[in-house]
Amino acid sequence: MGRIIAVTNQKGGVAKTTTTVNLSACLASMGKKVLIVDSDPQGNATSGIGIQKYELTECYYDVLINDESVDALILPTLIPGLEILPATLQLAGAEVELVGKKEREYLAKKALLSQKDRYDYILMDCPPSLGLLTINALTAADSYLIPVQAEYYALEGLTLLLKTIDSIKRSSNPGLRLEGVLLTMYDRRTNLSNQVEDEVRAYFKDKLYQTLIPKNIKLAEAPSFGLPICLYDKTSTGCEAYDSLAKEVLNHG
Amino acid sequence: MGRIIAVTNQKGGVAKTTTTVNLSACLASMGKKVLIVDSDPQGNATSGIGIQKYELTECYYDVLINDESVDALILPTLIPGLEILPATLQLAGAEVELVGKKEREYLAKKALLSQKDRYDYILMDCPPSLGLLTINALTAADSYLIPVQAEYYALEGLTLLLKTIDSIKRSSNPGLRLEGVLLTMYDRRTNLSNQVEDEVRAYFKDKLYQTLIPKNIKLAEAPSFGLPICLYDKTSTGCEAYDSLAKEVLNHG
Ligand SMILES: Nc1ncnc2c1ncn2[C@@H]1O[C@H](COP(=O)(O)OP(=O)(O)OP(=O)(O)O)[C@@H](O)[C@H]1O
Ligand SMILES: Nc1ncnc2c1ncn2[C@@H]1O[C@H](COP(=O)(O)OP(=O)(O)OP(=O)(O)O)[C@@H](O)[C@H]1O
Ligand SMILES: [Mg+2]
Numbered sequence: 409m410g411r412i413i414a415v416t417n418q419k420g421g422v423a424k425t426t427t428t429v430n431l432s433a434c435l436a437s438m439g440k441k442v443l444i445v446d447s448d449p450q451g452n453a454t455s456g457i458g459i460q461k462y463e464l465t466e467c468y469y470d471v472l473i474n475d476e477s478v479d480a481l482i483l484p485t486l487i488p489g490l491e492i493l494p495a496t497l498q499l500a501g502a503e504v505e506l507v508g509k510k511e512r513e514y515l516a517k518k519a520l521l522s523q524k525d526r527y528d529y530i531l532m533d534c535p536p537s538l539g540l541l542t543i544n545a546l547t548a549a550d551s552y553l554i555p556v557q558a559e560y561y562a563l564e565g566l567t568l569l570l571k572t573i574d575s576i577k578r579s580s581n582p583g584l585r586l587e588g589v590l591l592t593m594y595d596r597r598t599n600l601s602n603q604v605e606d607e608v609r610a611y612f613k614d615k616l617y618q619t620l621i622p623k624n625i626k627l628a629e630a631p632s633f634g635l636p637i638c639l640y641d642k643t644s645t646g647c648e649a650y651d652s653l654a655k656e657v658l659n660h661g
Numbered sequence: 662m663g664r665i666i667a668v669t670n671q672k673g674g675v676a677k678t679t680t681t682v683n684l685s686a687c688l689a690s691m692g693k694k695v696l697i698v699d700s701d702p703q704g705n706a707t708s709g710i711g712i713q714k715y716e717l718t719e720c721y722y723d724v725l726i727n728d729e730s731v732d733a734l735i736l737p738t739l740i741p742g743l744e745i746l747p748a749t750l751q752l753a754g755a756e757v758e759l760v761g762k763k764e765r766e767y768l769a770k771k772a773l774l775s776q777k778d779r780y781d782y783i784l785m786d787c788p789p790s791l792g793l794l795t796i797n798a799l800t801a802a803d804s805y806l807i808p809v810q811a812e813y814y815a816l817e818g819l820t821l822l823l824k825t826i827d828s829i830k831r832s833s834n835p836g837l838r839l840e841g842v843l844l845t846m847y848d849r850r851t852n853l854s855n856q857v858e859d860e861v862r863a864y865f866k867d868k869l870y871q872t873l874i875p876k877n878i879k880l881a882e883a884p885s886f887g888l889p890i891c892l893y894d895k896t897s898t899g900c901e902a903y904d905s906l907a908k909e910v911l912n913h914g
């Protein structure tokens with residue numbers, strides 16, 4: 409039975425998409441069957457994995473709003489074992505359109521339930537907000553993974569995120585648990601990164617992954633070629649870090 | 662008569678808050694009277710300018726939802742001439758609560774109208790989404806300023822942003838115009854930054870500010886001390902860049 413992991417943090421630019429795309433690709437290259445669900449209207453995970461978004465006529469939006477079946481919309485990627493349920497600009501309309509739907513928080517959960525026996529991991533890339541797209545992902549998920557950029561503003565956002573997760577646990581998903589916290593864009597040379605690491609480790613303890621994702625320009629270049637880091641530059645520190653993260657996720661079982 | 666500028670981009674982590682705080686501080690130190698409106702529930706601009714959020718009982722939320730007067734909630738900052746209408750976690754409830762209110766897009770505009778003759782500039786820091794908090798800011802604004810991180814994913818987001826702005830112009834704010842586009846976290850040494858600059862300049866032409874904000878660790882350190890860059894490190898490249906931006910904004914009159 410596969411595990412649904414929501415990759416979430418309403419703080420913007422903390423590497424949610426970069427983590428979703430590269431962790432998924434590494435898990436797939438280790439022989440796992442993985443599905444990415446791009447639930448961010450920006451569709452960065454969709455283009456980051458090499459899909460031409462502008463040619464798509466349907467996407468995750470249709471699963472949520474038009475009751476389309478997930479099977480019909482899943483696309484293959486360049487990596488064997490890795491598939492994606494894409495997002496297009498259409499998804500931007502979903503935040504508002506979901507407000508009026510019955511059982512609006514449970515739509516993703518219902519749609520993805522049937523996929524759990526086809527994949528080992530289903531990673532949902534969330535937008536930088538705590539609206540209904542993120543609430544749908546957190547309700548569908550078995551666990552959540554929080555990327556935290558090693559900078560001051562990213563620390564501040566954690567309070568709001570944890571409050572929201574607590575209210576999801578009390579309402580639509582009592583079984584939701586923390587998969588792990590990941591420090592991203594970490595630069596050992598700066599005090600700032602070290603200070604943020606100390607604070608995050610003190611709070612999350614062994615839930616903070618041993619793997620720290622370093623700042624690495626290759627990770628920022630890869631999306632412009634539509635490639636995950638393991639296809640763009642296998643020798644980079646970014647690739648090594650996401651490989652090591654994938655091993656930690658596998659070990660957490 | 663003061664000008665309301667919405668600092669917006671639904672792409673996360675592109676330096677909306679860093680630009681709002683530092684541009685405001687530089688304009689104030691050039692003798693202008695400036696108000697920051699923190700319309701992001703994360704409240705990064707509020708803490709970035711040195712306000713202890715957790716001690717506040719009311720904020721911008723109360724202006725929108727409880728019809729509180731702006732005058733009563735404005736706070737001074739360490740910089741003469743610079744004040745702030747703060748945000749706290751309470752504001753997170755506004756996105757949903759606004760949905761049911763009459764004239765929900767116009768609440769910020771109504772509240773801030775009376776402030777336009779007290780300030781030369783009112784800068785609104787927007788959250789990384791296109792929900793009702795951003796729509797309120799774009800409806801209240803005379804113009805909008807778009808920070809664009811010099812990276813691939815940030816380019817992708819511009820299509821969605823410009824579509825949303827067009828629909829605001831057709832509905833709630835026909836007079837809305839582009840203040841300017843600002844390249845942030847620019848690193849001259851990388852191809853990526855240069856490629857993004859070429860694409861953005863080709864599209865926005867003279868609306869792209871001459872000033873490019875360089876990657877500068879001092880800009881990321883300053884918020885942890887609650888200081889704008891001009892108080893944290895006046896000699897830094899980050900401070901020089903925001904000074905130069907302030908001069909460009911003043912010249913655009
Ligand atoms: N370790 C890293 N080193 C260098 N650049 C990185 C790293 N991780 C991510 N980036 C870059 O930083 C930017 C932000 O990352 P990304 O878009 O993945 O964050 P996000 O949290 O998904 O953003 P959003 O909140 O908009 O969804 C991107 O341009 C990405 O390429
Ligand atoms: N020129 C720069 N050089 C180095 N770091 C920067 C620069 N500009 C911003 N930062 C840092 O990058 C991170 C993102 O910036 P910031 O939080 O201002 O972006 P934002 O667009 O307001 O994010 P959000 O989408 O979450 O509101 C912050 O940690 C900030 O301190
Ligand atoms: Mg993203």
Ligand SMILES: [Mg+2]
Nearest residue numbers: 677678701705
């Ligand atoms: Mg911000």
